[in-house]
Amino acid sequence: MSADGARTSALLRPVTLGALSLRNGVIMAPMTRSRAGPGDVPGALAVAYYGARASAGMIITEGTQPSAHGKGYARTPGLYSAEQLAGWQRVTEAVHAAGGTIVLQMMHVGRIASRLNKDADARTVAPSAVRASGRIFTDAAGLVEFDTPLELSVEGIRDTIGEYAQSARAAQLAGFDGVELHAASGYLPMQFLSTGTNLRRDAYGGTLAKRLRFVIEVLETLAEVWGADRVGLRICPGNPFNDMRDEDPVGTYTALLGAVSAMDLAYLHVIRSPLTSIDAFALARACFPGPRILNDGFDFASGNAALDSGAAAAVSYARNFIANPDLVERYARGLPLAAFDRRTLYTPGAEGYTSYPPYAG
Numbered sequence: 540m541s542a543d544g545a546r547t548s549a550l551l552r553p554v555t556l557g558a559l560s561l562r563n564g565v566i567m568a569p570m571t572r573s574r575a576g577p578g579d580v581p582g583a584l585a586v587a588y589y590g591a592r593a594s595a596g597m598i599i600t601e602g603t604q605p606s607a608h609g610k611g612y613a614r615t616p617g618l619y620s621a622e623q624l625a626g627w628q629r630v631t632e633a634v635h636a637a638g639g640t641i642v643l644q645m646m647h648v649g650r651i652a653s654r655l656n657k658d659a660d661a662r663t664v665a666p667s668a669v670r671a672s673g674r675i676f677t678d679a680a681g682l683v684e685f686d687t688p689l690e691l692s693v694e695g696i697r698d699t700i701g702e703y704a705q706s707a708r709a710a711q712l713a714g715f716d717g718v719e720l721h722a723a724s725g726y727l728p729m730q731f732l733s734t735g736t737n738l739r740r741d742a743y744g745g746t747l748a749k750r751l752r753f754v755i756e757v758l759e760t761l762a763e764v765w766g767a768d769r770v771g772l773r774i775c776p777g778n779p780f781n782d783m784r785d786e787d788p789v790g791t792y793t794a795l796l797g798a799v800s801a802m803d804l805a806y807l808h809v810i811r812s813p814l815t816s817i818d819a820f821a822l823a824r825a826c827f828p829g830p831r832i833l834n835d836g837f838d839f840a841s842g843n844a845a846l847d848s849g850a851a852a853a854v855s856y857a858r859n860f861i862a863n864p865d866l867v868e869r870y871a872r873g874l875p876l877a878a879f880d881r882r883t884l885y886t887p888g889a890e891g892y893t894s895y896p897p898y899a900g
């Protein structure tokens with residue numbers, strides 16, 4: 540495509556998602572990069588990393604735990620302590636100084652955790668005490684089995700929703716533009732939604748409506764703090780990643796989107812997984828009338844096509860942003876993309892994180 544043609548592409552035009560006004564539709568998808576410092580605080584490297592990517596229409600941060608209990612992986616940042624808040628404040632300032640928009644992805648991993656990655660007094664919790672099969676990396680002992688989670692009591696569920704609320708308030712103080720609830724990838728919200736991980740027979744499980752309740756209550760809580768038009772929801776219907784199973788994912792997500800449609804959320808962020816035959820994009824289009832961000836495996840041409848067809852308001856890109864901080868400019872000018880190094884995706888330090896320069900040709 541010529542440079543002139545690219546400049547008029549749908550992806551490069553401003554987009555509105557609820558109360559969020561974006562300068563283009565190229566969203567940076569959330570990516571865990573495991574660079575947080577002691578106390579799970581995002582440091583100077585995170586400021587440089589996100590600041591360099593501020594030309595994205597919107598940055599969705601790496602998954603960030605709303606409490607110590609919500610952590611599962613090594614070196615992921617939190618947003619519940621004063622030090623974490625101060626760290627994130629420096630990140631949002633850098634992104635805003637460059638004219639960008641940034642929302643916090645709230646990620647409570649539930650059972651996808653090792654206690655070796657957590658504070659000593661933090662617990663691994665889930666809707667039911669069902670251990671995920673598989674292993675997780677820890678700095679202390681390499682790959683280890685997932686923890687067997689403790690089943691949350693109803694009071695524990697209320698406390699967990701309270702943790703989301705507190706972290707959402709901290710996100711406001713830290714200067715974010717909104718929050719996204721991570722309800723994909725087999726983490727706590729998806730554990731509540733799915734029949735394989737939610738064996739409860741109380742107000743939070745046993746029927747489809749009760750399995751939806753946790754996600755709906757968390758979203759209502761986030762909307763109380765932020766206004767629904769600054770709250771996004773991320774889903775990946777039917778994805779088996781992290782040992783997830785559901786008897787009827789189409790039924791589950793049809794009902795979920797029906798229930799959340801009336802909330803007027805800022806956006807729905809839908810991942811299409813190659814590991815399931817479910818057409819998540821068609822399901823989202825049929826069941827969610829608000830703005831939709833689509834994800835997984837897009838390039839510039841297919842992203843533009845998704846906007847032109849009306850399937851998407853915006854498209855998110857994860858891997859392409861790793862080695863291309865100036866991805867939007869590369870797309871606009873038809874420049875080649877750099878490749879990233881897998882070995883440094885989750886390693887501490889600048890290498891493979893802030894070491895990728897903008898285009899220099």
Ligand SMILES: Cc1cc2nc3c(=O)[nH]c(=O)nc-3n(C[C@H](O)[C@H](O)[C@H](O)COP(=O)(O)O)c2cc1C
Pocket residue numbers: 568569570571572601602644646721723724773810834835836837855856857858859884
């Ligand atoms: C290194 C890495 C870390 C990721 N971490 C997260 C995360 O914290 N939260 C999340 O919702 N998705 C996460 N994802 C998934 C991406 O957001 C995205 O859905 C996936 O990479 C597909 O998009 P792409 O084809 O543009 O890379 C991660 C992906 C990668 C490659």
